[in-house]
Amino acid sequence: MTAARRASVLTPLVLAGCLYVLMLVHRPGVAGAPGPLFWGLVVALWLASIVALSGLSNLRLKSRPADRLASLAVPILFGAFLFFLWEVIVVGAGVPSVLMPAPSAIARRFAASMPVLRDDFIQTFVKSVLTGYAMGCGAGFVVAILADRVPFLRRGLLPLGNFVSALPVIGIAPIMVMWFGFDWPSKAAVVVVMTFFPMLVNTVAGLTAAGRIERDLMQSYAAGYWTTLLKLRLPVALPFIFNALKINSTLALIGAIVAEFFGTPTVGMGFRISIEVARMSLDMVWAEIALAAIAGSAFYGAVALIERGATFWHPSYRT
Amino acid sequence: QAEKVNLQLKWVTQAQFAGYYVAKEKGFYKEAGLDVNIKPGGPDIAPPQVIAGGGADVIVDWMPSALAAREKGVPLVNIAQPFKQSGMMLTCRAETGIKTPGDLKGRTLGVWFSGNEYPFLAWMAKLGLKTDGSAGGVKVLKQGFNVDPLIQKQADCISTMTYNEYWQVIDAGFKPEQLVVFKYEEQGVATLEDGLYVMQDKLKDPAFVSRMAKFVAASQKGWDYVRKSPDEAAKIVLENDASGAQTEKHQKRMAGEIAKLLDTSGSGKLDPADYDRTVATLLASGGDAPVITKKPEGAWSHAVVDAKK
Amino acid sequence: MVVPMRASTEPAPRAVAGAPVVDIKGLSLTYEAADGPVYALSNVDLQIAEGEFVSFIGPSGCGKTTLLRVVADLEQPSGGHIRVNGVSPNEARLRRDYGFIFQAPALYPWRTIRRNVELPLEIFGISKAERRERSARQLELVNLKGFENKFPWQLSGGMQQRASIARALSFDPKLLLMDEPFGALDEIVRDHLNEQLLRLWDKTGKTVLFVTHSIPEAVFLSTKIVVMSPRPGRIIDIIDASSLGRMRDLDIRETPEFLQIAHRVREGLRAGHSYDD
Amino acid sequence: MVVPMRASTEPAPRAVAGAPVVDIKGLSLTYEAADGPVYALSNVDLQIAEGEFVSFIGPSGCGKTTLLRVVADLEQPSGGHIRVNGVSPNEARLRRDYGFIFQAPALYPWRTIRRNVELPLEIFGISKAERRERSARQLELVNLKGFENKFPWQLSGGMQQRASIARALSFDPKLLLMDEPFGALDEIVRDHLNEQLLRLWDKTGKTVLFVTHSIPEAVFLSTKIVVMSPRPGRIIDIIDASSLGRMRDLDIRETPEFLQIAHRVREGLRAGHSYDD
Amino acid sequence: MTTEAAAIPGLKARRASFRPWEGNTLPVLVIVLAIVGLWYAAALAMNWRGTADAFERAGEARSAPEIALATMGQERPMLPAPHQIVFELKKTVIDTPTTSRRSLVYHAWVTLSSTLVGFGLGTALGIVLAVLVVHVKTLERSLMPWVISSQTIPILAIAPIIIVVLGSIGVTGLLPKSIISAYLCFFPITIGMVKGLNSPDPMQRDLMRTYSASQAQTLWRLRLPASLPYLFAGLKVAVAISLVGAIVGELPTGAQAGLGARLLAGSYYGQTIQIWAALFGAAILASLLVATVGLVERLVNRSMGARTA
């Protein structure tokens, strides 16, 4: 109860304080050279926000929707506060925008560049990432199953799987451009190589996770390899497989963007980032990074949501 | 006690920067009382960012990129311009039938971005060719670091430097007559390359100016040396190449070609006419994201070069 | 020398009437552990005819589970002969001759109780309608009606055990291997299920191998009681209880004949223990 | 109604002699499942004095485990009052008032048997030498000497259960919560352990809450027998058996008094079942 | 009855007998041979056009077999033939002293050292983060979403800034590369560990509750051992990624040495075979690292009594 009261009193106070500081920092006299009092205020707000947030996250509300809302509020407020600090420090300390632009500048840039961002998003995320992700995860999974099914292959394939595990993007990207051309297929190919190994390793680990009597039960039914796989071993392996899908969801995006540094048509998130860095338009660079973060987090979130549905029985969801 | 100078190069260690390496190895810097630390660059390094973050005292950069940075709030000032001419050109396979700039219409062209696309864009604007992929223009690819797109026939023409990529194409088996080249200098869209830039506010400090004066003078001595003995300069570069990937043949050739681009007056003083031409080219490049929107003010200074007398 | 257990070449005949369903001679099994071998079974001889109900009883760790697992082809013996329905355990397993109820419920947590019970039926390719019908019948039998849509962790220990019994009965195997199926059940349910099992056995002529710790249960159910002893795991007594007839009711437990057999079992059990205070 | 279980502000006194060790009033617990609530406990009243030995018996799924878990602060009741040793279950748990033996062995597979038994001792910060000594003693008691360095999967079901009993006894808790500890053991071992437990209880004055399915076991061990019934889980009879005295030997099971109490338990149990054939 | 069975002393004896097809050597060999065969076929097909073009440019007419032979010896092939890579590896690994900048071993060592430091940092960070997220509710809700979005930031884009910022506070040399490597590789560990730390089943957790064990005790005695399968799967992925991270980290530090520098230089100078050799170097290194983690996993499993079946 005290946590709730603390949170409900402090949160609005901190919010108000932050707004005030934001107004202050953008005043011509303050920007670039605020006094120690100003920084003191910022530090005080920081401490207060920690107390408020920990109060909020321990909050238990009676109605379910309200509780949901509260649990959503915490990461959002936490993030908002990080952005607040970023803005205040960058503007307050007068950090040059070529090093680190202020969030407000990034947001303005983001809003003003919607058409460009949309085209880049389609090129990089929809075409390269999704295709490459599906193929890479699929390939890792299939090879893991193959290695599992055919013991002879297992001992040959797994060491080879390790072999391709660390083919660095910067090495394969130029080769893929040479092989598959400048457009998105070469980026998708890079993503395939990057996502293959995490899936392979996790699937192989997951396939060994079934317990002994659970396997014996299948044996006693004289269930064949595929039946056992489908009805026992894959369900048990799912938490591992989903780990790989989650890791890959962010890895694929990084891979596709970085691959675009090594030759592209004149569209794509990586293309934009690399040329805007050289133009010193760091606000645009960060607008693209923000887009990547939003897309990547949404992708990850979608995978995590499916995971929760598919592995509801796992102890980690039964606390 | 030697004064420290951090120099950030624009690209990896190669004969393009031979002057600085020679000055260091031959002790020209030491004679001037300097301790120079040369930081190689690369595709992922933007020298203006490094100098803005305090990672360098002086950088080698191309003028379009430096002026862009200046407009974006990093007040870079050109203090010396050892390179008089641009080495950039567009190299096409002759078999494509391209003979004049007019033949470029509808072709696929490899272009270096990262701040080096402006002369190209200005040129296309001058030719009336669209670069946004619409019909009647040219198809632009963001070229990687090498000349593969030309050899693999993924592009009809690619960007090359007279001193580097062009020779890689030759090494790949092309004869000069199988290639058609368009030098930016000859097309009237050349921009200044490889100048030395510092932060504007530092120039208020006389000690800094005198340190830079010594640095520029010693560097010029290095460049003179390169002009005279390019082969030895290439060897010095090779010794400084930590990646161990450069070949002697290629670096010697590069040193020779670089020598042709240098300012023969020997002072390294920026010619304001070259500067004006560069600015004009950049302002003409147009497009929806122009590199500079207005004429820069105070983007160069002779203070350092003059101080060395 | 190698046991060609899986390499049998002769045809696989169905057990002929009268021929033993389980035929074990000189069977032994040693677990190799890091700190030395464990002699789980040593020189076991046993014949079980079709339609028999055989209980195994003995101190914990004497090899009852191991013996059932060998019959089920879940464990490879280190020596000796074993035939199940006239073929090797492997072949018997492959033609799905038996149903096994494990000592632990071994329910799959991602399946509801109904779908757990239907698991073998799914594997045997039985139609959905019939699966539904059979699982409903078995769940009714073990008194789990109303819990079809729960997940295993939502059930009490005894309920999980009953679900696993329903699962094994659902596909109606001729040979039932039951490892302490009623361990976690109270007397009333146990009596009830004992009677149901006896009725089922009598009606269908199944052969049952039944591990239990309860002497009355063993005597009540069995035509034959095998008493085992540990270290090394071996059979120390085989008691014939067919004299009690096939169908029995619970009152039989007060008859002198019953008590006498129970006494003999208890004596055997006691002999198998190391501490007799 | 809200139980201010965790927000208790009064001081936490040790149980005064005579004050109930477990004091339950109007306790209820409902599991919210997707397909509707399960009333696992409903309006349960129970007082257990220090030094009592209380058995819980009832059909499977009647809430015995749930009740023990509430006492142990592993489950939060939906309503009613409960005090353990005069404080909330949470406080009692935090000061390590009890030892719990689960229905399944719950051994950690990566620890040897010895180190499983020593687990609570490690947590309580007991010296290595003493841990060794105590685990050896307890393993001897449950007749697992020689298996100290095995891993759980190398033991039979009954041996695992005995290991878990040794684990709970190793730190000598004043209050013992035992959920069907002897379910997987044969009669002989069971009798042996029953006697050992009784001796221990008598000597140390522990309070024991003991879930069992065996009526004789319940009567033999208990001073009080609680009979429960499912749907909703509730107490239907509390039978006093203190008249049998504290220390009993196995022969007591033939006395009329014993049989009479057993009969009453059986009647209660039968009443709690839905099918009485 | 045929179940001819004599007492044999355990099953282990059978396993000990010599069966080469049960070891790793034969399968690996067979599969490697198959891949090499396919590779040659692919090299032939992919290099055909380029080779034919080259002869044509040189004005030489060649027969198909001659072209086929020449596809195996191209200087800039689409796909080098395996023996070309082997010779390059031999040249840069065996024939060159390991202290030379032209030795691949030297560069592999440079990369390996930052990989190991980065992997160490990343593992520590990954585990600490997972432990915090599992124990502190505030962090699970507030930190985790931001950790996830941090992983979607293209490292190559912000690496230069990291290097510059770190450089300005005096962190240079090995550490910046390692930090980038750690930043990339901690994530798989965190994801796996969060799941693994939460994987003990409720009864195992309840046992700890009944002992009123502290969080630290529950962590050490229950959660950590239970999480090991997840941890090792994460570590294998992470060690591979940390190598990629170290290589990526070499670009914004001027790509002076290391496999990344080799890759870049190879790519920049069109030395395809050198790229492939460096790629193989990286892959071999990765295999060794992953295999090492696998070995540790097996040792740990054995000491934790895992079934040896």
Ligand SMILES: Nc1ncnc2c1ncn2[C@@H]1O[C@H](COP(=O)(O)OP(=O)(O)OP(=O)(O)O)[C@@H](O)[C@H]1O
């Ligand atoms: N996988 C194994 N590895 C090593 N030893 C084992 C293994 N499984 C069982 N044992 C040992 O074999 C012996 C017999 O075990 P088994 O499970 O057959 O006993 P049981 O008669 O079923 O006992 P319970 O009544 O307790 O279930 C025991 O001593 C046990 O420790």
Ligand SMILES: Nc1ncnc2c1ncn2[C@@H]1O[C@H](COP(=O)(O)OP(=O)(O)OP(=O)(O)O)[C@@H](O)[C@H]1O
């Ligand atoms: N986590 C849970 N979620 C939903 N229902 C549950 C859960 N745990 C137990 N139940 C239900 O609560 C009731 C009581 O269960 P409990 O485990 O207390 O029974 P029990 O008396 O111990 O039975 P047994 O003798 O079989 O162990 C059962 O109907 C069971 O289905």
Ligand SMILES: Cc1ncc(C[n+]2csc(CCO)c2C)c(N)n1
């Ligand atoms: C990604 C990228 N590609 C090309 C250049 C252009 N460039 C600047 S200096 C130099 C060396 C000449 O051999 C070259 C090619 C660049 N800056 N960034």
Ligand SMILES: [Mg+2]
């Ligand atoms: Mg057993």
Ligand SMILES: [Mg+2]
């Ligand atoms: Mg229970």
